[in-house]
Amino acid sequence: MDYQVRRVTQSDREDVMTIARLTWGGYDYLPFAFDGWLQDPNCYTFGIEIDGHLVALNNLRLIDDRSTGWMEGLRVNRYHRKRGLARVLTKHIVEFAAETGVSRVRYTTDTTNAASLKLGQEVGMQRIFDMGVFWAGTDKIEPSGRPGRRLVNVNAETFYEQFLSSPDLVPNGTLIFDWKAVQVTKSSVLALEGKCRFWTSVRRGVLESFSLGLDRKEMKGIEWSFTVYANDDDAFLSHLGYHLSYAKKHKYNAAMGTYPLGFRKALLSSPMIPKESRRRFALTLLEKQFSSKSARSLVS
Ligand SMILES: CC(C)(COP(=O)(O)OP(=O)(O)OC[C@H]1O[C@@H](n2cnc3c(N)ncnc32)[C@H](O)[C@@H]1OP(=O)(O)O)[C@@H](O)C(=O)NCCC(=O)NCCS
Structure with missing residues (x-):
């Protein structure tokens, strides 16, 4: 599979909206977060391009006075799932976060989201507490x-x-x-x-x-x-x-x-x-x- 991991830009907007439309029956908050991510100097949004289209993305936001890398909005286009793309992107973003000098990375997910829990575990993340x-x-x-x-x-x-x-x-x-x-x-x-x-x-x-x-x-x-x-x-x-x-x-x-x-x-x-x-x-x-x-x- 030929793919490229790269920073996401405004030119990816249409592909990002397609991803959101196909996620959680359209209840995704991504369309409202996307512009903010691209404008925020503390955000680094990465994605995966295949055949000229963005098919996956994840945002890293530096918070807590830039001591925490907050991972948010991991999405893979429904038609490209279960091919290891989320794994590639998660590893990439965790490595990138380490290079920024943060002392930790974090994210929240639903306790029944098996894929998300597995991806975190694979990069050495631990569950801290539930709410x-x-x-x-x-x-x-x-x-x-x-x-x-x-x-x-x-x-x-x-x-x-x-x-x-x-x-x-x-x-x-x-x-x-x-x-x-x-x-x-x-x-x-x-x-x-x-x-x-x-x-x-x-x-x-x-x-x-x-x-x-x-x-x-x-x-x-x-x-x-x-x-x-x-x-x-x-x-x-x-x-x-x-x-x-x-x-x-x-x-x-x-x-x-x-x-x-x-x-x-x-x-x-x-x-x-x-x-x-x-x-x-x-x-x-x-x-x-x-x-x-x-x-x-x-x-x-
Ligand atoms: C969760 C999501 C990002 C996974 O993307 P993906 O590219 O299909 O994941 P990968 O192919 O990299 O799979 C990573 C591991 O998770 C497992 N996995 C993927 N989807 C799964 C599912 N629906 N149920 C259980 N396990 C799953 C895979 O089996 C894989 O492990 P394996 O290689 O040992 O089999 C994607 O399904 C998605 O966009 N979902 C909607 C948004 C979401 O839930 N985001 C994460 C929380 S915010």
Whole structure:
């Protein structure tokens, strides 16, 4: 098989849209991410060309002050799958990431995505932790009207200051939102201002729970994507109810919620969640750390 691994450019747009149309029944976010990847100086988008067409792509984004290589959007055109192209691209991007000087590469995937898990394992990645995920169409949502905790909408800086009182709320110091992950440092959190909105609940100067939410554009509409972290079920359900109401009130297509698995029982038994959304779905964070020897700075 003749193929070429190369950087992706605007001239590949049509092939990228074809790939997205053939992925997840058209629910792919790729068309909304593509331009941003090409314009962002922290992004390196690679693809595979066969017979003059781009048939696979994957983006590497340098985050956490360029200490983490975030791998996102691995796609192979449906008609070119199971021929080893994703394996070629994954190896290439991990090697490229090591050359940029990052200390680790990471990505999230659905815990049932066998190909994605296998590809990560083959390049030496390990599963760090899982988080539950659910979707609910806003037409089916029945938010309960009585929040148990007082939630306050705060900016990223205030959130970070409050977070310092309860860093253990977030496993591994890694904040998960909308299938992405960032280390909770001041600069990473401040970089989320304008993209995400934060809600916190503080008691006696200690952060007891928080959530963050953002718009998620997909080909079939806009979803409200949120993550909740809390220290007990009551606080968790308060944030859950708030975000489900928010999604319904603001006429989002659907709500996608991400949560620590310790709250799965509370989530699945909540009357706010429609029956068809009570599924045991989860994402997992994979990571490979580089020794300082393998990570050498070659990229300007
Ligand atoms: C996941 C995806 C990128 C795999 O691409 P691919 O080019 O077909 O993968 P490869 O041919 O390199 O296969 C790598 C390994 O994964 C396995 N694999 C591929 N597709 C698989 C599937 N649907 N189920 C189980 N295993 C699978 C292959 O068997 C192969 O292992 P093997 O050589 O030991 O048999 C492709 O199916 C895709 O674009 N899917 C939709 C988007 C997606 O899920 N992206 C990844 C998560 S964001």
